[in-house]
Amino acid sequence: MxxxxxxxxxxxxxxxxxxxxxxxxxxxxxxxxxxxxxxxxxxxxxxxxxxxxxxxxxxxxxxxxxxxxxxxxxxxxxxxxxxxxxxxxxxxxxxxxxxxxxxxxxxxxxxxxxxxxxxxxITQRKLDELMAQSVLDYAIVLLDPAGHVRSWNAGAQRIKGYTPEEIVGRSSSVFYLPEDAAAGRPARVLALAAESGRYEEEGWRVRRDGSRFWASVSVAPLHDSDGRLQGFVKVTRDLSERKSADDGLRAEVHERMRAQEQLHALNERLEAEVAARTADLTRANTDLLETRERLRELSARLIRAHEQERGRIARDFHDGTGQFLALLRMRLADLSRDVGEARVQPSTELVKQVIDHTRRLGLILRPIALDDLGLEAALESMVEQQAALTGWSATYDGALGERRFADEVETACFRIAQEALTNAARYADASEVRVSLAIGGEELVLQVADNGRGFDVEHYQTPEERATHFGLVSMEERAGLVGARLSIDSAPGRGTRVTAHFPLEARPG
Ligand SMILES: Nc1ncnc2c1ncn2[C@@H]1O[C@H](COP(=O)(O)OP(=O)(O)OP(=O)(O)O)[C@@H](O)[C@H]1O
Ligand SMILES: [Mg+2]
Incomplete structure (x- = not known):
């Protein structure tokens, strides 16, 4: 159950x-x-x-x-x-x-x-009914030039009460009050319509059963292609019905129309708003781009000032401290002749070390060769020095000779090579390092490659890592400032290769 x-x-x-x-x-x-x-x-x-x-x-x-x-x-x-x-x-x-x-x-x-x-x-059905209804609201009658009924629509039958069989062929004066018909009003209405192209009036009309109704009448003449009058179209509406028509449905139609209008207005407002927003955004975007551009400029200026300052100090070391130290070494040599080599030797050794140290320091600050002899000479000497320090077998390939490039390009190229070499010395544990400088197409191409342990490049792309390790970031930044492309290929166990492509058509940095 x-x-x-x-x-x-x-x-x-x-x-x-x-x-x-x-x-x-x-x-x-x-x-x-x-x-x-x-x-x-x-x-x-x-x-x-x-x-x-x-x-x-x-x-x-x-x-x-x-x-x-x-x-x-x-x-x-x-x-x-x-x-x-x-x-x-x-x-x-x-x-x-x-x-x-x-x-x-x-x-x-x-x-x-x-x-x-x-x-x-049943909303749709109701609306359809209303449409059909509105066709029935109008009596549409075709008259011949003399005013006889030629055709008769359903609305006319509903409003005036005649079937087509009863009315077609009869004079339109039957629709008028007897006194109006007697005064020749029907013919006058047609004549006025024919004359001015259209005639409209409101007035009393009569139904088949003799009852009268207040009508709105509009009459238009029909002409053939030669302009000869062929007849009239007469549209009549029973105005006394206006009120009795279904108010609800009319309200419905009006409501829909109003809704449509509102929608339209809304749409326009929306479009205007979207346009305004787009303009705002474009403006904000331009501001942003300008700010970014200004930042880039500032950064470039900073780096330039920094390099100049380093260059000045390096030159000071070289021309000042370096000369004094050289003098000191000569004095020590003199002294050794008087007091014997053995007494002076430790001091001579010390001075030699200080000279080496000063040179290295100068090189880190800014190699004087870079300004005086050019990129190639500066790179070559740096590679040599690093090799001497680390004991790796280093090769430098380049055939640019003394060709010079835009100051900023040379500096960026040198600094990128310097950081790449420093990293290789610190982390790679490599036995071999190759540095090359070449011209390919419209580009100056720098490559620094080691055969060391390699590293996971992706790992150092995260914001946290980039906040504590600056080397790779600064390489990118320097490349960016002169419009160069930088790529770092490395993977654990496969060595590291840093490549930078500098456009020779110097772009504004
Ligand atoms: N040639 C390389 N061989 C192996 N590992 C490398 C090499 N170059 C970089 N790395 C790895 O990438 C990391 C990030 O290098 P990056 O130069 O950005 O920072 P850093 O050298 O650690 O610090 P900083 O350069 O700021 O003194 C290094 O810590 C190292 O682990
Ligand atoms: Mg580093």
Missing amino acids: RDEESRFESRYRLLRDAMSEGFCVVEVLFDADGKPQDGILREVNRAYELQTGRVQAVGRRISELAPDLQDAWIQAFGGVARTGQPARFEQRAATAGKWYEVHAFRWGESQQGLVGVLFND
């Missing part, structure tokens, strides 16, 4: 949710006087949710879900719940802008106050 019930229940649900009609069960709430007050939704199907766009409606009140429907619907549902008489009606839901066809019937036992409601969205 239980099985049977649950099978029934699941089939019921299946059917309910497969229906295209909206369906809900409403529990009608009555006040103390037995008047229906409100309703609570006890059950809804899928179509209910689709048609109303409301989910989770179960357990909520109609007054809350659709306040505008409350009165009409609750009264109707109350009647159904109380009497058990089903009800059918069409109702407009103003807030949703929709029309519904509703079928309500008692659900369950009479004392439960439950009503089953089936409904359908």
Whole structure:
């Protein structure tokens, strides 16, 4: 028995949710006087949710879900719940802008106050009706030049009451009040229309049954291609009907038109806003680019000033300290002749070390060769020095001779090579290092390669690593400032190769 019930229940649900009609069960709430007050939704199907766009409606009140429907619907549902008489009606839901066809019937036992409601969205059908209706609102009559009826539309039949068989061929003066017809008004109207191309008036007209109505009439002449009058089109509207027409539907159409206009206005506003925002963004972007450009300039200026200062100090070392030390060594040599080599030797050794140290320091600051002899000479001497320090076998390949490049390019190239070599000396544990400088196409190409342990380049790309290791970052920065491309190829166990391509058509840094 239980099985049977649950099978029934699941089939019921299946059917309910497969229906295209909206369906809900409403529990009608009555006040103390037995008047229906409100309703609570006890059950809804899928179509209910689709048609109303409301989910989770179960357990909520109609007054809350659709306040505008409350009165009409609750009264109707109350009647159904109380009497058990089903009800059918069409109702407009103003807030949703929709029309519904509703079928309500008692659900369950009479004392439960439950009503089953089936409904359908019939908005489109209503609008179609209105369209058809508006065609029926106008009597459109074709007259021959003498004013006899030639054709007759459905609206004319509805408004004036004649069938086409009854009226075609008869004079249009039957539509006028007898006194107007007697005074020659019908012919005058046609003559005025023929004369001025169009005639419009409001006035009394007469129906088939003799009753009169207030009409708006518009008459236009019809000419053939030679300009000969062929007849008239007469459009008449019964203005007394204006009021009785379905206000709800008219309101509906107006509402839709207004909504459309609002949408249009909204759209325009939106477009204007988008345009304004785009302009803002473009401006912000330009500002950003300018700021970035200024930063780049500043950075370039800083590096330049820095290099100049280093160069000055290096030159000081070389020309000042270096000369003094050389002098000191000569003096020591003199002295050794007097007091004997053995006494002076430790001091001579010390001075030699100081000279070496000073040279190295000068080189780190800025090799004088770079300014005086050019990039190639400076690089070559740096490679040699590093080899002497580290003991690796170093080769330098280059055939540029004394060719000079833009000051900034030379400096950037030298500094990148310097950092690459320093890194190789510190971390690579390499046995061999090759440095090359060549011209390829429109570019100056620097390469520094070691056969050491290599490293995971990706690992040093994270912001945290870049904040503590500056070498790779500064290489990139220096390359960027002169428009060069920098690439670092390395992997654990495979050595490291740093390559920089400098454009020779110097770009503004
Ligand atoms: N030729 C190389 N062989 C092996 N490892 C290298 C080589 N060059 C760089 N590395 C690795 O990459 C890391 C980052 O190098 P980077 O020059 O950016 O910083 P750093 O040398 O650690 O510090 P800084 O250059 O700021 O003194 C190094 O710590 C090292 O682990
Ligand atoms: Mg480094």
